[in-house]
Amino acid sequence: MTLQRKTRRMTPRALTLGALAVSGALALTACGSDATSETGTADSAASAQAGAIDCGDAKGQLLADGSSAQKNAIDAWVKQFAAACKGGLQINYKGSGSGAGITAFTQGQVAFAGSDSALKPEEITASKKICKGGQAIDLPMVGGPIAVSYNLPGVDELVLDAPTLAKIFDAKITTWDDAAIKKLNPDAELPSTKIQAFHRSDESGTTDNFTKYLIATAPDDWKYEGGKSWQAKGGQGASGSSGVAQQVKQTEGAIGYMELSYAKDGQTVSIDTGASAPVAATVENASNAIADAKIVGTGKDLALELNYATKADNAYPITLVTYEIVCDKGNKAETLPATKSFLNYIASEDGQALLADAGYAPIPDEIIGKVRETIDGLA
Structure with missing residues (x-):
């Protein structure tokens, strides 16, 4: 993707909200993480997560692959999602690496992929063979140092x-x-x-x-x-x-x-x-750096440009944002309900709140709000 695309820098409000999301998340216990807590607290957190998940018509097996960096986050999310959406639904995220995930996606082998880098133009072109009438898009979902x-x-x-x-x-x-x-x-x-x-x-x-x-x-x-x-x-x-x-x-x-x-x-x-x-x-510190990112994607694509050369106090410069790669249109009908249901959950306040305990940074509010809107419109 070229950097001549229309850009928009995140506002101070987004930084504040991102920091609030982090501080709030630190108070929670992620049942899928390595954190330990009293049994009552863990059960309460699990119940709250389950209650926030809308399973919709999700069913069958959802295959995904890609970024190993986000696998610990995906594992925590899958544990909560599977507990809430019973009845045979299975989510299998392999975590073979970003390159392998995008290849699997453009070959039609997985419903979505995870990547720590935004799609390249040639990868978007390749995706059009799979996304009938549409193309692959980047949805920023996981941040971190x-x-x-x-x-x-x-x-x-x-x-x-x-x-x-x-x-x-x-x-x-x-x-x-x-x-x-x-x-x-x-x-x-x-x-x-x-x-x-x-x-x-x-x-x-x-x-x-x-x-x-x-x-x-x-x-x-x-x-x-x-x-x-x-x-x-x-x-x-x-x-x-x-x-x-x-x-x-x-x-x-x-x-x-x-x-x-x-x-x-x-x-x-x-x-x-x-x-x-x-x-x-x-x-x-990663959230502080991510909040200085610019959106460089166009249309429904939400690819970001990070400021690696930041010299701001308390801004850790070596950060990544993991994207979930999915078709904007042309997703397979048999997996679309489960894909939307799972992505809606991980982009929700409750899903993002699990990230800090697992060592990740929630996506700042201004961007994750756009992610939620985009997921609702997937077809």
Whole structure:
């Protein structure tokens, strides 16, 4: 999609509402997450979720695939949805990666796909063979930080900036006691341990967004074009966000990028953006950055342009927004009721409220309102 499309920047009101959504969500317990709570609270939350879900005529099996970054969120939503909509309805989201999901969608294998990058023009063209009389559109549904997780015993806090990250992931900085890292962390006892950088081996919207950040903020140190496939020559590959997280967890000296929910049990880097203080990878800080996004999609498409170079205080710059990819018109009649019912739920206030507990950022109110309107009009 070209950036010459009509754009509209989100208002301060959207930022406020997004922050309120996050703070409200933090008070809830997601039954599908790893959070623990008293049984009564969990039961109450589950009952409230079930009561808010309109199953409509949803039935049968709903197949979906795509972004592994949003899989933990999808799993939490599916648990609530399946509990409310009984009678044989099954939702199977594979989480094979954004590239695989879009391919499965354009080949007619799934009812919807998840992607951490908006559709490319050629993907929209391909979708018209499946979306009879229409085309695929992007519906932003899940936000959150791409955390840079590391495994360095004895170093509990670590600050990096874009040029240093670019050199680490391009194998130009190879040990943890490098002068550039020391300068950013003067009080840390940095070992001479070899850096083991891990990246996604599969096509990934997480890779696309991570490298877009490096391209926007460290152009002198990151000379690659970007995209869903990893292009730098350094480092080691692992499949899916879970694969990268596992490699970082078990490898001393490791560093890797992943969606925050996969890094919640490990150490994460704070980013020196030029703001008054380094910015941590948190749900709130990601929401602050997402609220500065612009809508660049046209018609019913709601693709966003993120500001990776933000220097605003408390705005974490390495963020992603996961889109649900669906036909605006021409969805299969047998799966349309279940697709609309499930998408309506996950875009609802109750569905979005589950995100923070799972390590994700709710989509700011101004955008998610448009998403709800679009879902209602799917045909």
